[in-house]
Amino acid sequence: MLTFIATHRKFALTAQKTLTQTFVPSPTGTARQSWLCMHQVYWPKECSTRSPMAHTLLEQEIHSQPDTIRAVLSQSAHTAAVAARIITHDPYAVFIAARGTSDNAARYAQYLFGMMLQLPVGLATPSLTTLYGVALRFRQALVLGISQSGRSPDICEYVASARRQSALTVAITNKPESPLAQAAAYHLDITAGIEQSVAATKTYTNQLATIALLTGHLAGDGRLLDALDELPDVLAGVLAIPQATIDAAAQLIATGSAAMSIGRGLQYATALEAALKIKELSGLPVEGYSSADVLHGPVTTVERHFPVMLSGDTGVSHHDTAQLIERVRAAGARIVVASSSRDHYSAADVALPIPVCDERLAPIATIVAWQRVAAATAASRGRDANAPIGLNKVTETR
Structure with missing residues (x-):
């Protein structure tokens, strides 16, 4: 499996730094085909923190x-x-x-x-x-x-x-x-x-x-x-994740009829917001859960090729997230991980490397990656991300 590991917090801001490409064997010891392998993702020296695709209103605001x-x-x-x-x-x-x-x-x-x-x-x-x-x-x-x-x-x-x-x-x-x-x-x-x-x-x-x-x-x-x-600076690093990696994550998620978004602790908010963004923009049913709640029942819905989105970081929830990744991998899930912890990448089909930052701010960095994935998922499903079906900018409830 091809994953990309950032070794410095400000990796995205330095044009001369490149991401290390690492092949990681599957638990069975054999190389495993992954969505990331389908995209030869690299960090070009001339890369900018602004994607060349940032031309829609949504992308500009992201x-x-x-x-x-x-x-x-x-x-x-x-x-x-x-x-x-x-x-x-x-x-x-x-x-x-x-x-x-x-x-x-x-x-x-x-x-x-x-x-x-x-x-x-x-x-x-x-x-x-x-x-x-x-x-x-x-x-x-x-x-x-x-x-x-x-x-x-x-x-x-x-x-x-x-x-x-x-x-x-x-x-x-x-x-x-x-x-x-x-x-x-x-x-x-x-x-x-x-x-x-x-x-x-x-x-x-x-x-x-x-x-x-x-x-x-x-x-x-x-x-x-x-x-x-x-x-x-941390967010600039997230915005510099290559578009090919974002597209690979979106294609994996879009292949399912539904998906699950998971985070623990501070990243629970990220799991919920990532699920909401993909639902809003692409129409794909995605449910957001705490990793603890997943184990109380919803984990039974995870079957072979079911898309699972995991949000993690290097903080105190790191170990729980790693354990859950292994659990859903064993069930045959296709996994997209957005995390600052390289330990979370090895079992992922697509890894979105988040720059390391204070654990308390990690949800702010992580959601930016999922916003980009949500926009790409909408495009993959033929939806106009600038005009989601049935939504208004301001919703007034009583």
Whole structure:
């Protein structure tokens, strides 16, 4: 099997570095044909961080993410001021209201706040407020509303109700003038700029970066803040993964009638968002799972040639991810792995090498690879990724 191993965190930024090509024997000791072998992928010296295929609106926005992340970092002083107010409020718990892609950002916040702040975090049930008329007792809680547009009525009403119940409320949106920003006591602008493609890409990564920036200030964690400064370079590395490798992953996924996307811990949010992106853009049914949940039943659906997408990194979930890769490989699955850990590549049919970065930011880098794969999967299935069937840019639910 042909895999590609990055030996330096900033491998994608140096024109003279190439990826090592390594043949890895299968568990039976015989060479195994893989999708990656069908593409002689290499790292040309003249390669750029922008793919020559980045000409659709979606692709342009995917490739703009190093710059949009820098815009988030420029908001550090304001984010620190909001963090100081949260520290003064001293919340006992956090509740996050969000829908769609923003709900996957909320899942990332659930893990990061728990890890760094030791705060229990619940994902909100807005229909209790909007449909059932329940005034929840938030008391000293912190309530976040996350929404790209800031216009979904149920999220706005949930946050407004929490504010009436003496919760400290913070909105995270791309629209400072939006109803959600006005409903909350404080607003964090993700500063992604206008996102013209229907599928959220740069708004999602900017939501995650905003959450990480807020967490870094809340925890007083200089290492996390320093790692955020390096994040644009990490994303540039992901964008420099050769298009042939991205296409190989897309072709493997598109051959199935369905697929599974798996991640553990912080990468659970990545698994969910990667599944959502492929569903939105290509129409292929993909289910996102935690690797722990997969073993409680869904693993029985993995059969020979079933496409499995795995998101991993070098952090504490590394071993669990490696074990699951071997489990689904034994079932005959076709595997695409996006990871910064070379240990995860050996059993993969296609490996998407992610530059090594702080574990807490790895989901931001990993999802960019899956965004590229989702766009390529749509093309492979004859779908227009700029106009997904049945979707609008802004969805308003009540």
